[in-house]
Amino acid sequence: MTGWLGAWLLLCAAGVLVTLGAALWRVWRGPARADRMMAAQLVGTGGVAVLMLLAPAQGWAALDVALVLAILAALAAVGFVKASTPDGAGDPEEADAPHDPPLDPPLDLATDSARSDRDVA
Amino acid sequence: MTGAAALMLDLLLVVLVAFAGWAALAGRGVFRAVVFFIAYGLLVALGWVRLGAVNVALAEAAIGAGLTGVLLLATVGRLERAGAARDVPLMRGAAAWVPALAGLAVTGALVWAWFALPLPESPGPQLAEALPRSGVENPVTAVLLNFRSWDTLLEAIVLLAALLGVWMLGRDGDWTAPLGLRQHVREGGVMAGFGRVLPPLGLLVGVWLLWAGADAPGGAFQGGTVLAAVIVVALMAGVAAPPGVDALPLRVALVLGPGVFLGAGLVLAALGAGFLTLPEAQAKAVIVAVETALTLSIAVTLAGLVLGPPTAPNGAAARTPDGARP
Numbered sequence: 001m002t003g004w005l006g007a008w009l010l011l012c013a014a015g016v017l018v019t020l021g022a023a024l025w026r027v028w029r030g031p032a033r034a035d036r037m038m039a040a041q042l043v044g045t046g047g048v049a050v051l052m053l054l055a056p057a058q059g060w061a062a063l064d065v066a067l068v069l070a071i072l073a074a075l076a077a078v079g080f081v082k083a084s085t086p087d088g089a090g091d092p093e094e095a096d097a098p099h100d101p102p103l104d105p106p107l108d109l110a111t112d113s114a115r116s117d118r119d120v121a
Numbered sequence: 122m123t124g125a126a127a128l129m130l131d132l133l134l135v136v137l138v139a140f141a142g143w144a145a146l147a148g149r150g151v152f153r154a155v156v157f158f159i160a161y162g163l164l165v166a167l168g169w170v171r172l173g174a175v176n177v178a179l180a181e182a183a184i185g186a187g188l189t190g191v192l193l194l195a196t197v198g199r200l201e202r203a204g205a206a207r208d209v210p211l212m213r214g215a216a217a218w219v220p221a222l223a224g225l226a227v228t229g230a231l232v233w234a235w236f237a238l239p240l241p242e243s244p245g246p247q248l249a250e251a252l253p254r255s256g257v258e259n260p261v262t263a264v265l266l267n268f269r270s271w272d273t274l275l276e277a278i279v280l281l282a283a284l285l286g287v288w289m290l291g292r293d294g295d296w297t298a299p300l301g302l303r304q305h306v307r308e309g310g311v312m313a314g315f316g317r318v319l320p321p322l323g324l325l326v327g328v329w330l331l332w333a334g335a336d337a338p339g340g341a342f343q344g345g346t347v348l349a350a351v352i353v354v355a356l357m358a359g360v361a362a363p364p365g366v367d368a369l370p371l372r373v374a375l376v377l378g379p380g381v382f383l384g385a386g387l388v389l390a391a392l393g394a395g396f397l398t399l400p401e402a403q404a405k406a407v408i409v410a411v412e413t414a415l416t417l418s419i420a421v422t423l424a425g426l427v428l429g430p431p432t433a434p435n436g437a438a439a440r441t442p443d444g445a446r447p
Contacts, residue, residue, distance in 0.1 A: 003123070010126035017133045020164070024137060027156050028144055036156040043160045044186065047167055054170060061175040061338040064330065065166060065182055068347060071323050072187025075350045076159055078315065078357055079191030082304075083198030089302035093310040 013053040020046045044073025155193040162186035175338035176261045183346035256404025258336040266408045270397045277379045291430030300363040301428035316358020323351035341412040345419025352424035378418025
């Protein structure tokens with residue numbers, strides 16, 4: 001993989017990395033926990049994109065890393081949702097009415113001020 | 122042109138990795154530090170791919186960004202339920218100098234060692250010469266399962282010892298209880314659906330990594346870590362119930378890998394080849410058998426490490442009301 005195509009793929013990968021920098025800024029700033037966690041998920045998704053762009057130059061085994069990132073980054077989201085329930089083993093959807101549609105009452109993970117970090121200036 | 126683009130990419134990656142690492146250590150707020158640690162693991166995996174170390178990238182992606190992230194997030198939740206999650210005030214004055222100087226001394230010693238120690242001889246020519254006789258084409262697997270299989274055997278046993286250490290943290294009365302917390306989810310909800318979609322995909326990827334490990338990056342540890350994630354998701358989504366420490370299938374799965382490894386070594390020794398010295402003709406078969414058993418054991422052991430010690434159904438007794446938080 002040489003010449004213009006290789007350079008173009010690397011440039012695209014660098015562009016995706018710039019967006020990951022923005023995601024890291026969101027992890028830093030928050031303010032709610034869901035903001036930080038979703039930004040980390042974006043880093044995972046962007047990482048998959050970078051690996052796929054690198055694969056032609058770097059060897060196709062990079063796609064295996066992309067697969068593992070895709071599956072394991074989702075695991076962190078499960079861990080986050082679990083840890084934010086009262087006993088650490090529940091599911092926010094079963095909070096009040098177990099048989100109601102999932103968004104009634106609305107799930108307010110993102111703006112629940114009690115759950116957001118207090119360290120933001 | 123390609124060189125310039127590659128340099129730009131690498132510089133960007135270095136900046137992001139350095140920032141994520143610094144933010145995980147220097148920022149305040151435990152939760153934010155944990156999220157930065159997860160992002161750091163993801164970015165470091167990209168760095169390993171850029172360096173051509175795909176085996177390491179796979180392990181970093183699976184352990185650093187995946188399992189460790191879940192473990193740390195659960196820890197933050199547990200600390201908060203126990204009313205113990207608070208920021209420690211920054212140290213000032215003389216008390217701050219002791220750890221700062223200690224850290225500086227360790228860094229200085231490492232820098233000194235870097236310059237003082239001779240560079241290790243590159244394994245290139247010898248490895249290339251010995252690789253065709255190892256039974257596999259992936260040099261990393263050849264080193265781990267053939268040339269230096271002693272190290273790998275001991276590492277498998279160390280993992281088991283770590284799990285026993287975690288189990289010892291459980292209370293005596295809880296010994297026969299299932300592992301970890303009692304997971305519950307809303308039936309038909311997102312979490313339950315996730316628990317049915319992700320495990321089959323993860324199973325496929327884990328088995329693929331194990332199989333690919335003979336000739337390409339992958340292997341028992343990488344495949345086992347993905348399978349551990351499958352087990353953790355299935356248990357968290359309530360698809361399966363965690364076993365107790367006295368469940369026979371669990372114990373068999375835990376010792377199968379080290380057992381087959383050790384057994385293969387003893388059989389080879391009895392046949393006159395020497396302990397864990399793989400004869401060229403049987404090398405591939407022995408490596409595949411050992412790796413398959415190891416993958417299963419690593420998966421179950423790592424999942425057990427994430428789940429934690431056996432806990433009685435109302436083991437969340439350490440919970441305190443939110444008001445108790447200082």
